[in-house]
Amino acid sequence: MSNIFRLQTPAITTATAFALLLGAMLLMAPPLAQSATNHNLALSAVVLPNGQYGYTRGDDAEAVIPGPTLFVKQGDTVSVTVTNNTDKPAGFRVPGLSDKIAEKAAPNGGTLSYTFTATKTGAYPYYGEGQELLGLFGAIVVDRADGKVERFVDGDGALKSVDASELDKQYVLFMVGSTFWATEISKAGTETPLWTNPVLGAVENDIVRFHVLSVGPGHTFHLHAHRWLEPGTNSVIDTKLLEDISDSHTFTIRAGTGVGPGNWQYHCHLFSHMEAGMHGSFRVDATNGPNKGMGNSVAGASPYGAIFGNASDDPGLVTFVISDEPGSWFRSARGDTIFSITGGTRSLEVIPPGSSVNFIMSETNTVHTITGLLWPSGAGDPSNGHPSNQGKGKSRGRGTAAIEHASMPFDQTRAYKGGGIVKLTTPGLYVFTCKVHPYMFGAVIVDDPETDGLDLGETIDLATGIVNLPTSSDLATRLLRTFFVATAPNNWQDYTSATPWKVTYPAVDVRITGGAVANLSDVLIARYGNDVALTPPTPPAIAGVGEVWIDTQFEKTAGKTKPGTITVIDAATWKVARKIALPQINMNNPHNMWTNRDQSIVYQTQWFDNKLAMINQRTGALIKNIQVGEAPAHVMTRPDNDDLSVSNNGEDGMSIILAGTTEISQMMPTQQRGQLSTNPHGHWVSTDGSKIITPNIFTNDVGFYDTDSGAILERVPTGGSAPGAHPIAIGMMPDSSKFYAANLLHHTVSVINKDGTLKKTINLIADYNPIDGTIVDRDGDGQATVGILPIQIPVSPDGKAVVLANTGGSILIIDAAKGSITEDTVVKMLPCDPGCHGANFGAKKGGGYYAYVTSKFSNELIVVDVDPNNDGNLSDAMVAGRVSLVSNGNTQTDDVVSGLAGYGGQGILAIPNIYNGWVQNLPDEWKTQLTTKQQNPYALH
């Protein structure tokens, strides 16, 4: 009847079970008075079917998460040996009981030993340092020598003393990421794994002892309708903080005392963790009557359950590791095993209906969300899709609360550290992303084993309010193609190679609209081609002025574990002059830059971290690395006083650093107190420095803020009545009279007047038919253009043109000139590479401007001349040249490039900074390299 028996019996022989039971009984037995016992614990760390790790005691037992629970008495000595049969090094620690740090055991058979004396009572986590978040953790319970355990609070308020022998059962409950991992210890000492978010069963008035432990980011544990004692005090509590890194909390209760039987929820009380699925049930059965029960627990989804390649009758669990590693941002824990099947991506998993997906933010330095981007139509609540109240932050666009099987939309209000867990029951394709870093993708196919081909589903719904999109449509397959390119570096465009660009897709049959079964790879190649010959980059004929700094955010170097370099191009020669990796600070995913007035310091955000680096412009040397806030995205100075503003993409405010200082003076809130967090990304600062304008990703609006007072001046919704516009970057007219916001997921641009009123919304996919994929002039402007997933959107310093980089692989030129007959319309489309992302202007030698455009999934820079003949007519806008971002023999560097050379192009900074308001403050050495017009690009208008 209970899942726990079905889970256990196939895997454990009778002899093993007996040995486990005997061992547990021996450990539970009271020791002889005053005699300390020496315990030997032999653990092996092994890989589980889903790629997670677990400990086993003895080679023939099933490895479990949490690992085996060891019960000892205060004063006992414990000698642990660990054999590491995983593929990663793993150490051993028992924080709280010992300060020792074991040298890590090598993968594939390395060993370590660890001895300590259990001097203090309580439960303590032991864990395999380095791999603890993937499952190498367990509990050591140190009991008092006299057999007494924690007192409980009875229904009448009395504090009752308890002997260990009086306990009906004990639970070990680990809080890791946003998932509970549980095991149950019976009165006889038998330990039964309950896996993830189980139903913990008890009979009313059972005396139950909870050992709640944690590794990784902190939590608060709450159990409904029960109270217990804060250890070591007489303080009655019902919620307990478990601090970051590792912590533990043991208490005893009488099940249902004073409140009766029921399904009492236990959960983490951090709001984002609750939204991420961190909850289970403590089911207290009545001893008689209709709610009578035996108090049996019900195990949750497990790494041994049903997942692709692992048949089982029990619910399975696949786990995605959230990582700062390029392409592998959602890496299946068994990604290295399955990527040969998936065509090179490690971010695709397959499960049957009823199994679950687990997420753990174990390889990242900042906050994220786990957000459903698309899902099979049946998985969503049909009542969802109601208008969001942008700016006011009223609706989260979620309506799943009361729907049992509606797992979608899956989302969290705030970015956070932890993880997530979600059970998927509707067959079809699910894609998850992070709202902060929206090219992090993980995909799950929930496949009904009864049908032919892997089920992509009839139709999908998108987080942006699109519903019932056929999986056979061009938009659906284009999104799939984007997924396979983004998540597999072997599918990226390499301009240093003579080999044609080839994208590898999974060569598997999939079931799509109408029940049609087709080979996925064949479909995608038929629609989008393959083996495309790449032309080696040819630089522009006319030089640029100064330097172009490019964040090659994915480039890897030997001296650090985190990716990313700055590639400095000499605009006179178009050669890579310098690579800046900053191994001494393990610079992590450098995303966007700005410079101070005299151009001597380059400010560099680290988007997968919480740091801002300050770099010497002439030498590339680090000046200082400071903490600013989570996931800092963009940085800009005020033209009037050089103060810095940094958009904290992972939080709810802008960090302000006063000119000449290296500390945050304040975080300027981007919403009223208590309102939903905005999570701003690519902001801009007005020419006079008085305003900061932010694209507020989480709330789908553009915010106008008074720089001096911090006052919120306007919140302008950018998504109309549909949810999830995802405004990501701002462009500004040189006189701050007009602003452009690129709405990543709506494929639109919002044009906003300086008073904060919406002037216009430009639909970038008006000429695109999402079903058949044709691009023809449907909006009647004489152009057939398309901009899918628009990102950076700067306005030329002379106010003529907007250059818009679209992830889908196009550059759009928008006429910005006031009064022009084509003002605020798309006037030209130019080709771009996959993952087209960054755009920024620099000076062209002799007059005019270049727009520099980067792409994440190629290793070249595209140089656009928006008006080659300088006549104000943008119809001759063109790609003036292309520049390799790969270092050459003359490139200076502070580290050795070791992989993904030149990839990940995102933020761009041209030095000198030639934007109106900033250009006027340049020192003479830079100013003299500009034409008179470039020195005052807009004031004469």
Next chain:
Amino acid sequence: MKYQHTHAVGEFFASGDLQTSSTADRFSRFWIGLTIPSTLFLAMFFLPSGHGVAANHRIEMTAEETEAGLLAYRMIEHQVDGVNITSRYSTQATIPGPTIILTEGDKVRLTIRNGITMSPDQQVSVHVHGIHYNILSDGSLKIINKIEDEGAYPDHGGRFYTYLWDVAPGTAGSWPYHDHNFETHNGSEDRGLFGAVIVNPASGAVTGSNGSSIASVPVNSIKKDYVLYLADDAFWGMEIDGASKQQTPLGANPALTANGGDNVRFHLIAMGTYLNRFQLEGYQWVDPGTKQMIIAKDIGPLENHAFTIKALASTNYMTANFSRKLMGMRGSFNVTGGAP
């Protein structure tokens, strides 16, 4: 649904047995559309409770939207043993919500209504920590409690939900109550739907600190109670005057005021996603349930931490969390006059 009579409520109070979950009792909490004659209601309510000095509370609250787009609870009516004390509360919906002050041994019958007009309709509930209630008063969704959705849909149907709380011995403390049903599986407390329940001990005294020493402090000597919710981007305050019992919403990051030499009590409750470390510079206070004096307290969402101090000197309260501190999560504690 037809209004069903509430004898089960009377039984509940008469027996003190919270473990009843008969079908009749279950549905009696979920009335729709009818106003109950108040005399009948009171008659039902004041059946003997079995507790000599314990009070019976009849509370009716609603949830509303604020001008800033937040959600908040408002007190509609609070009667204690038939005495209407509603005037103690703000007439507006406030953040934090009304502070419900009880004493160990009390019984509470709390009805929640829903005045939130946004669509689609969402339930609002009250889930309380610390005190006793059976599974029908959990204030959670059916997918959690397996019985029914224990919340109120918007009032345009006249719908409400009623909870029964047993403020049993052993439940003294400063507890949160919050929504558990709006929009998400675990509700929308982060939107402003939270408040505090103060359960004073039956003994009438709490432990306080007088600068450096620990002393027993009669509850009735406490001049002010401050409820301070540590939310994600602000402290939200509510002040309760010890003499008049009048509640004053203080808003975000309030300046607290006290007279020198007065006993004042802080009720900290955290909420949201961040972990905080609370500090009140220059003061030390008693860690609850111990004889230890502390100068800072780590506090995570929905933990509570209450302490009583003698107001001696002006200072500031704040969090030590890196980004929350920079966001301005702090306020002043202004002590004036009186004997130091």
